[in-house]
Amino acid sequence: MNSIKISVIVPIYGIEKYLGKCIESLLEQSFNDFELILVDDGSPDKCPQICDDYAKTDSRIKVIHKPNGGLLSARKAGLEAASGTHIAYVDGDDWVDHFYLDTLYKLAIANDADLSVTGHFREFDGKIETIKPKNPGFYDEAKIKSEILTKAIYNGEFCEHGMSTYVWNKLFKRELLEKVLYDVPNDIVMGEDAAITYSYLALSKRVVISKIPLYYYRQRHDSIVKSIENPKIEYYRLGLLMNFLKSKLNTVLDEDNLNTQITYYLYSQILVRSGGLIYNEQRDTWFNPFLKTEKGSKVVVYSSGSFGQHILSTNLKTGYFKIIKWIDVDYHDLKIGDNTVNPISSIYNSEFDYLIIATINPSTHKSLKEELELMGIDQSKIVKINTAEDKIKKLITDIGFDNNFIFNKK
Template sequence: MNEISISVIVPIYKIEAYLPKCIESILDQSFTDYELILVDNGSPDKCPEICDEYAKKDDRIKVIHKEHGQLLSGRKEGLRNAKGKYVAYIDGDDWVDKFYLDILYKLAEVNNSDLVATAHFREFDGKIETVRPLLTGVFNEEEIKNSILPKAMYNGVFCKHELATYVWSKLFKRELLNKILFDVPGEIVMGEDAAITYPYLSISKKLTISKIPLYYYRQRNDSILKSIKNTTVEFYRLGLLKTFLEEKLSPFLTKENLNTQILYYLYSSILVRSGGLIHDKSEQVIFNPFLKTKQNSKIVVYSSGSFGQHLLSANSRSNYFDIVKWVDIDHHVMNIGDHYVEPLSSIVNIEFDYLIIATINPTAFNSIKEELQLLGIDCEKIVQINTDETEITKLLTQLGFENTLLN
């Protein structure tokens, strides 16, 4: 029996409204030499039935029903059952372009690559934007080790990665992925993509990064956790991620470089998950990352994405800021507590001390800042995020990451 070219693995849990579109987009591929492995991760809705119905119609589909576990467990189970030369992961609430597998396969074969990464589309509230990688091209083993890996998580600009973490929009060689995926601790549920992508990169001999967008990532309001519910558990999980990345990457990177990369990666993860305002057990704010702002400052929050939602939720715990408006150019109905998202025009004639652009992406920040200035917003009121390495180190130590820096 000839080897299948690509195993497409789709972990599935509570996404019945989106799953058919995902499966249909895969079955409609121009490339046909693949198997589709649908991993029902103990989903309590109609997902198991949807999977089984599709499997009856197409013999390329294999359905695995398992007890509920984290996303990582579904990815592992899919890989255990995969027979392809390559593996592509697709999240069950996303969908892909008709030529997704075709182009991924050609990029891998033509360039003899162990890893292929592409651009993607981001869909949020019906609007689609293109997200392209910072770096494109074909890179050999020496370039990976000396240029890509030392900047993979942090390239010197806060929250800028030489290679995005996502396992979707990538193509892996199954024989190499087997060496990485099963070593990732099942308890890692924050940053699990980083725990796969970067160690895999470290053992890759050829990397191809393309600017062609082929994957549609759906950012759902109902999938965004509005606040950290248990900081002890969350930070413990991040600690597991830190330890795993140190173990896997220390043979390839200097101690100083690895320290800095992990430091900034952990910090960005904590910011997004916490909304920036870090509370202690008594709900007192022990860290405020928004430069110039102080307790009781009158604040406008721009962005209804995940960071913006987390910030509103975090602030509701202590009322640290006096939030006077919550706005977004992608105006849609959403509220957290007494705050509703309003159109951008609503801030033109109100008084406020500072405006927080709730994003850790510097490109997005600068673009939004330019638009706000066109509306007459004083740029001195638009605040930056604190990225001082000394301050970040103090914060992580305070949060229990005593060994944040390698000895």
């Protein structure tokens, strides 16, 4: 009888600096009935050797060496080799709590759940933030359709997910995941997690969500793309994801609800990747989503994450704003153009016209705004993002997306 209850799949590419910690955290699990499948996706560094060396020391480890094919192809290769009844995915530059597998499995068995979801930790530059789901509990099929799916991609607050996209804070049933994963095109290289999670959710009958944080997600400076060379390629890739989600969710969601959810999701991803300012080729104009700001405004940018970096990079090319200062509570050495990251205590109201908080998450925006107000920053200068649905739909159409969210590259 097969005693393997969980197959843990780790896609690996170019992360030799972090891989050891990831593998060690899995081998030290309190839960024993699992196999560890390390998928070397043609990694050009020492990762292949690290995988082989660990496999010699522990019989639970399987190693797959394959030509580079991207994240989805690595996850598919791992699933093909899996023999566990349940599947967990872990990214090779992250690590997990000692009770990660034990907790996920007990949640699944106790609730006969197709999907188990937990909280996680976000580690950035040595600082750790705890992130917990806002909707813990058990959901049967009726509640999944009425309470989870209708808010999964966009929960009504721009732009916050009702269900996190990540696959690594979840436990899947292998038999159900096999019906989903192989349908996801390998061409989807943006939002791979969302493609898996939301299409899997559409087939789930029982879901359990726990607040317990068990996974350590490492946010790395070198993993953030700082400039977009060709927006059309980005739009095309985003269109593949959005069209796939529409095709998989159109049988379980009302058309208006589904279109609204995907519209806001697409808009949020375009904003982050474009650095906020979006060029409308048809009209030869810029769409500026930051309310009240104008071309030439003296601006402070708060956040050195992906969105903040893209704002700085885009402005370096366009010169749309006069960026006076770049700040973050996670102060660290980072430079784009002439701007380096400064602590939030370094700004004064007299220096700038407006302050942009570079986040699409309303909860984060609210908490950061409160911190700034405590520091004496004029709240009237802290701007919001334009979230008017009619404006967003017009923008998306003008850029070149059709009603099925496919981008016309021509």
